[in-house]
Amino acid sequence: MSAVLKPPAAATLSPFQAAAREKIWSMPLEELHPADPQHFVDNVEGHIFDRLRAQDPVHRGHSPVPEVGSYWSVTRYQDVMYVDTHPELFSSDWSQGGITLFNAPDGERLPMFIAMDPPKHDDQRKAVSTIVAPANLNNWQAEIRERTGRLLDSLPRNEPFDWVDKVSIELTTCMLATLFDFPFEDRRLLTWWSDVATMNKATNPEALEPAERMAELGKMLGYFTRLWNERVNAAPRTDLVSMLAHGAATRNMPPMEYMGNLVLLIVGGNDTTRNSMTGGLLALNDNPEQFAKLRANPALVESLVPEIIRWQTPLAYMRRTATQDTELGGKKIAKGDKIAMWYLSGNRDETAIDRPDEFIIDRARPRQHLSFGFGIHRCVGNRLAELQLKILWEEILKRFPVIEVLGEPTRVRSSFVRGYSKLMVNIPG
């Protein structure tokens, strides 16, 4: 083990980042709490993971939020891979607490297939997975390209605007509306419900109260129940609601399970790609020599896209719960313990990825990152996400020689969804 015992030279860091790094590297290890959402607002979480990978790769941390409490952080690539590929030892099941560190109270726990173990997980996942299978992706391409081009052509010129709202949210919300065959004029409801679903009052003071949150999700269920009722009696079609209404494993779901699976599909198809659309622009802006390389050779979009997804890691972790006493990285994990697999940290592990702290758009094996997870819960929409990002960057390169980033983005207060709520830009011309 080549443990780095001191923080590397902070020459390239801003004074704020250098001070944060110094502080994080001098704290007692047991006081480190990587899931504190403030780290993600401040963009300093990387320093914690650098230290943990070097000094305490399977780490026990404690949150002051009782519903989070004590949890293990798994920070190295190979250990994340191990946990992700041993679902019999590390459960995703919603009844155990599901996939986030926050243990929701009884009435707010939502069954959804990402938070189920086999065999039910397998059956429900298969009910929807064909919509994003390779053969179907070919059918989406022309529509996504036309829509992306039209949106880029409509953007303001010589006038600052919010890239998150006008590009990232709009494109991913349109895609989601298409997948659900959701009334297009109401599509921003999907964005709202996605945000509501990932909100948590216990860790974010700006979030809705739990009762209000559940009431909003109830409205979502009401809206989608109308769509279900229209489609369940019609011939099966290729939209997600029709697939759920006709699928053998999903057609008899109780309302809470329908709600849960809607949340999964809405958040999974929305937040993630949205934040990679913003994160990619930021990464290229921060690495102008890479942007220049891309402009000189637009074919590099193929390897740019997975590098953006690694770099952003839009879901920073997934939680598992130990089903029995076990051992990981020399630490004794007890049955019932919570484990955060930090994809974000594994994606910066130098033992698995060459020069992991550099954004390099022409890596030889760019898709060997953890952002989609591995094993049976691997992201079902991964290829659709890549397709949307690929088309976005191809169409940007055809149009805009320059996109100026105006200042720092506003980061989302969450250690789960690693994203942006605002990024002001200007397109000259």
Place this chain on the structure above:
Amino acid sequence: MPKITFIAHSGQRHTVDATSGLSLMRAAIDNNVPGIDGDCGGACACATCHVFVEGAWAAKTGARTQQEDDMLNFAAELRESSRLACQITITDDLDGLEVTMPEGQH
């Protein structure tokens, strides 16, 4: 060195000199055969090295493992002959092996 042929969905053939002891997935990746992704690096954890092994070759390449079966369960175009190339080890016996690939890896 055993010669292995990967046949794309389009019918395009790629014949490579494989190295005994390495996986069929590595034989594709190391020779830049398009259509095999191998995102997980050979951990049987992503199903992006899906191939079809037909007829007599199936007996020589062996049976699916449980984990392989679990992953293939979600693959598009799942068939009896479906295998994950990362779970097949190249041996001299496999000289002349032909495998076909699905429309896309997912």
